[in-house]
Amino acid sequence: MDAASLSLDYALTFLIPISKGRSVISIISRLLLAATTYYLWMERNSRLFKRKKSTVAEVVQVIVSTVRLKLVTFKFKKITPRSRLLLDKWKIPHTCLIHEGSAG
Numbered sequence: 212m213d214a215a216s217l218s219l220d221y222a223l224t225f226l227i228p229i230s231k232g233r234s235v236i237s238i239i240s241r242l243l244l245a246a247t248t249y250y251l252w253m254e255r256n257s258r259l260f261k262r263k264k265s266t267v268a269e270v271v272q273v274i275v276s277t278v279r280l281k282l283v284t285f286k287f288k289k290i291t292p293r294s295r296l297l298l299d300k301w302k303i304p305h306t307c308l309i310h311e312g313s314a315g
Contacts, residue, residue, distance in 0.1 A: 235287060235294040239301070242278045250274050283307060 230240040254270055257263045279301055287298070288309045298307075 246277045
């Protein structure tokens with residue numbers, strides 16, 4: 212349990228400063244933290260009350276899918292090359308971007 216506590220402390224120390232703001236990395240950080248917390252809690256409840264276990268890969272896949280689906284609903288403005296690379300890694304289509312000078 213101590214190792215898990217250290218990992219959580221490290222993750223929060225890393226994510227909290229990044230999550231402030233409206234940049235792409237901030238949005239993804241907040242979504243990842245929220246989705247991870249939610250689905251780990253759901254997995255815990257499933258194991259305790261339903262005696263059903265998911266694999267690590269299944270939990271990771273549902274977290275990634277949830278974050279990706281939420282990211283697709285956003286309209287991103289002021290995309291930097293670094294932000295574009297990050298969105299490409301998450302497989303977010305170019306239609307979710309609002310380019311300078313476009314209406315929307």
